[in-house]
Amino acid sequence: MRKYDLVVIGAGPAGMTAAIYGVRANLKVLMLEKLAPGGQMINTNEIENYPGAGKVNGSELALQMFEHAQELGVEFDYKTVTKIESIEDSKRIYTEEDDEVIEALTIIVATGTRPRTLNIPGEEEFKGSAISWCAICDGAKYRDKDVVVIGGGNSAVDEGTYLATIAKSLTIITDLELTADPVSCDYLRSLPNVNVFPYKRVVEFVGKGGEFTGIKFVDKETGENEQVIECDGVFEYIGAIPYTDFLEKTTILGSGGFLEVNERMETTIPGVFGAGDCNSKHLRQVVTATADGAIAAQEASAYIKALRRKEV
The missing domain is CATH 3.50.50.60 (FAD/NAD(P)-binding domain)
Known part of the structure; x- marks a missing residue:
């Protein structure tokens, strides 16, 4: 069983930012994605409102984010998550591809959406x-x-x-x-x-x-x-449906299957956070996704520190 401090499910802008912030907080991080890294960015011809980037092709921005995460040592794997479980202070992640169970102290769900x-x-x-x-x-x-x-x-x-x-x-x-x-x-x-x-x-x-x-x-x-x-x-282009089917048996989904989180990106399951377009939110943009990812990773780090203090 592979064990991590943080497993990020999804490799769009929210997931990649969360992974980057997680590694920089000295966490052992795994990022899982069933498709190509980048999320909806890779289907966007031009992004003009991401600060500092000017006019940039979505695929190019996605690649830059992914390379940044790789340079910092984020582990990455192509997996389709089918279920998560919370057992005391540990989380278990099950995938479609094999019988391996991945264990983590925290999870950030950043799975994005699909077109309606x-x-x-x-x-x-x-x-x-x-x-x-x-x-x-x-x-x-x-x-x-x-x-x-x-x-x-x-x-x-x-x-x-x-x-x-x-x-x-x-x-x-x-x-x-x-x-x-x-x-x-x-x-x-x-x-x-x-x-x-x-x-x-x-x-x-x-x-x-x-x-x-x-x-x-x-x-x-x-x-x-x-x-x-x-x-x-x-x-x-009539809206989106979140990739949250694997969470249907949990208590963290709200209207339309979107994740319900607070300002700290916390769900009602301790140690499980949400980030990006799969969250219930008003504005879904690259910049808001990256902000969600940063907040979620910082809160995951704080959660793990509290766990370790409790163990001492």
Whole structure:
């Protein structure tokens, strides 16, 4: 059984920051991740609001963070966590890949989120071909074509701005107004190839002969005024679902499956902390994720010091 002071579950900006702060607090740290390090950053073309970085590609920033963690000696392993247990002052982590049990004094859950879907007719049929959740991954194939973005939050506006530089036309359909920061929203609206349809609800992804042709939407409130827009591809940005399924049998999840934490990133299980987008919070950005990770690691260090004082 491998034993650590701190196990960080997730290697996005929150997890990597937590691991860095953990090592700098002289803790033995293991970081677990089932996918590529970086979280949602690796799907973001440009990040412009991370202090000191200027305009930076998300994948590049993710790599810099990961290399920083590696340089400091953070252990890393590709594992899919299926369950955690708290037994007295120890925590046990179980994974999908093998029967090994990992033991730790503290855990920081920084697993991030996955995109929410609409679950309407045509979505299952066309996902992965005409429907995507990653503009940086799939945007290039829509050069000089007609594209629709569904959603009006930060991700929809940021990725829509990127897509507008590639596509012939970009249509934004949202059930409210655009809700990202006003400067970004104003800029997106000002682009000559962009049209915004607020207070609408998408009801179907339309196809003909197995080929995607467009989307059907109606007024959000009345369900009337049905319209069909022909397009070549769609990007959905309608919210997120946290990667917290492995915590369902615990007491630390709140509404929507997000972690409930206090200002110290503590959950109701002593020694288990939350950080980043999987936390119940108002603002989900790289900078808030890194702040969460730093706080969680400092609190984990303090928790371990208290444990060791108790043992003396």
